[in-house]
Amino acid sequence: MRTSSCHWSPLSLTTLAVAATVSIVAPAQRAFAADDYLSKANALYNDVKSNKSADKILFPVLAKIENPPSVLVDAKRSAMLLSTMSDFEKVKPWVDAKPQRDVIDAVKTVTSEEDWKKCFQISQPYGADAVEKIDPELVINKMYTELGEPALLAQAEFLYMKKLDSLELLMHAEANRLVGEGKTADAMDQLVRLCWIGRMMAQREFQTEKSWGLNCMTLALMHLRDIAYRDSRLEQPVLKAEEVRSIVRRLKANAMLGIDRITPPAGNRIAAEQLVAQLMTPGAGPDPERWGPIMARIRSKNRPLRMFSESAKWDGIRGLHANTSETAKRVAGVFDDFALRWGLVPFDPRLKTPSDYAQLDRGKFALVDAMVADLDELAGQRNILTVEAAGTRMSLAAYAFILAQRRQPPDLASTRPAIIDTNDIDPMDPGRKRFLGYVIPPTGKDLQIVVFPEFLGVRTPSFQVLVPSTSYIVYSVGPDGVDNQGRRFTQTVPDDKGDYLIWPPVLSLSRQNLMDSGSLK
Known part of the structure; x- marks a missing residue:
């Protein structure tokens, strides 16, 4: 096994806006290149055994989760809301309903193995075509990653993550419900399992996925301590020493948690390489027909009305952009440097030197800037x-x-x-x-x-x-x-x-x- 949130709206309006700007017909060799890079990204999950694919168990159930109550505005609020608070009266019926109980049961199943060499992973491939071959219902229910047409990793919309947000709200609320019933050890167990869901996402290969996973794990650990602290303030604590000791052992640094095994997002690098292959002409520079419309679509994300202004902007950048060879080298340099820095500990002297990205000419290498801008947050x-x-x-x-x-x-x-x-x-x-x-x-x-x-x-x-x-x-x-x-x-x-x-x-x-x-x- 490899030791390796924004949720955008569907592409329909965006696609129409691009079509109104220019008709894009990819040459055969570029269509092949796109498939080649997509295959490279999806191959990152080839070593996950079919019976250890958490998404095959979790996603069909998660697709049916009901919308959370409006009082649960985010995961922090869900962790904050105790079962004794008035707003929890609006939460408990949602937590107790069958679709949500099914999700909790599915989480228990996919987090049952805590040997990191044998554990479940979220191994769903990117793109509707690949997922449709596995389970067409997942595409219908938007439990997949949309890549648009033509399929480009750089315009990935992680549609399934909206439901993961609801799962996170549910697990925090369930933990607080259990504490209210005097089942404090069970509540802590739920949060450890939520931490493992976050760990699975941190193992994914795009910045957006990893960021969600890291934040999910962090808040789960915060809530875990919160429950223990509240127990410590009771005149008669509910928790037993062995129960807390068991949690400590499950969170060992070199076991399931394994933060040092979380790698930089390879998907972002492959996406940048794919863009160079798709939008730039070998021996020259940006392709005048494809550059503006596709970069505009990528940068507009869920704001299709900005498509026209973005297309004009990127057409203007095209004449100033570096050639294909220089751009490819700079993609490699920036991502190699990021990977090097990722492996360093805080206060390492090498971190005091400016990164390749910090020294990047953002006009000359606008494509690189567009693909790297959010990565620094991950470290x-x-x-x-x-x-x-x-x-x-x-x-x-x-x-x-x-x-x-x-x-x-x-x-x-x-x-x-x-x-x-x-x-x-x-x-x-x-x-x-x-x-x-x-x-x-x-x-x-x-x-x-x-x-x-x-x-x-x-x-x-x-x-x-x-x-x-x-x-x-x-x-x-x-x-x-x-x-x-x-x-x-x-x-x-x-x-x-x-x-x-x-x-x-x-x-x-x-x-x-x-x-x-x-x-x-």
Whole structure:
């Protein structure tokens, strides 16, 4: 097996707009080239065994999922909404309905194998033609990736991901429902399984798919800690030490989670190579008939009324663009450099040098710019996921210690080996030697901290929190690489006075802050 969200509207209006601009008839050799690159992209999933294709089990069921209640505006909201809140009354009937129960059962099936060498993968090929050969119903229900006509990877519309958004909402809501019923361990199990769905998507080959997967995993880990933290504040915790220890073991860095096995998106590179082959003439430059209309269609996405202005814009760029040979070399250079940087740890000296993309002449190489612009976000998302995963393991290990010993661990190292095999190094530590920060409030005294909350890139106003003397703080030094002693938490924003808070979970603290202000009921 390889160790490897935006949802656009269908292409019908876009296709009509292009047809009104110019009629595109691909020469036979270019049609062959398009099929060749598409085959190359789909071949990336050839090593997934048929009986391990998660999409064959999950997608037919997911196609029937009902639209979520309007109160679930996004996954963060679903994680925030407790079963005791008034808005959850609108959510519970949806969670309990048969189409949604079928999805939850399907998720359980495709996440049943937790050996990463044998686990299920989402291996659906790209394009309606390939999917139609497998299951025509998936195309009818828009559970596939649309590539348009002619089939170009660069104009991929991941139609199936709209239903995945609903799945994510469902799993967070189901976890909160289970907590409300006193089934806290089952709730945590649901979130681990959601994390594995995200891991499958992170294994896919396009930036859009990987980004969804990374964000899904990050929020699942946040919610996992949130549930454990809420349990820790109960007079009589529901969770048992062994149940929490089991979660810690399932999240081992070198097991199913395997963040270091997530590779750069090969699909974006193949898509860029396909565009060069399709839109540029060997020995010359952009094809005058194909360049403007197709680039306009790619860049207009779900805004067909912009097609005409975009086509004129790209026709203007054509005369300034590099020739075919230069463009092909620059595609290779930019993606090779991105792959090199992907394999480096934060604060590696090589990351201080400007990337090939940063030095790109965006006018001369507009095609390359169009295919690479969103990729830089992935590295940041992966770094945050790495911190969240390490922090989740260590903070849950500390909680398992408390449940077993009825006292706080004097340090995180005390959780080894009874609960955790290895203490995690802080992924944000420049020297890669320091463990995650750990603070116990003074005996009998609460400790005040300041939190600048952030969820997946969205910041909200800061607030102060008193950490009870019976709890503890787990944190990373954050993106500035400086230990600020765990008092002020600025999360992902580089700051010379802020760290990255892991425990108490920002999700828990933010929910309580919103409840105190009356913004969440």
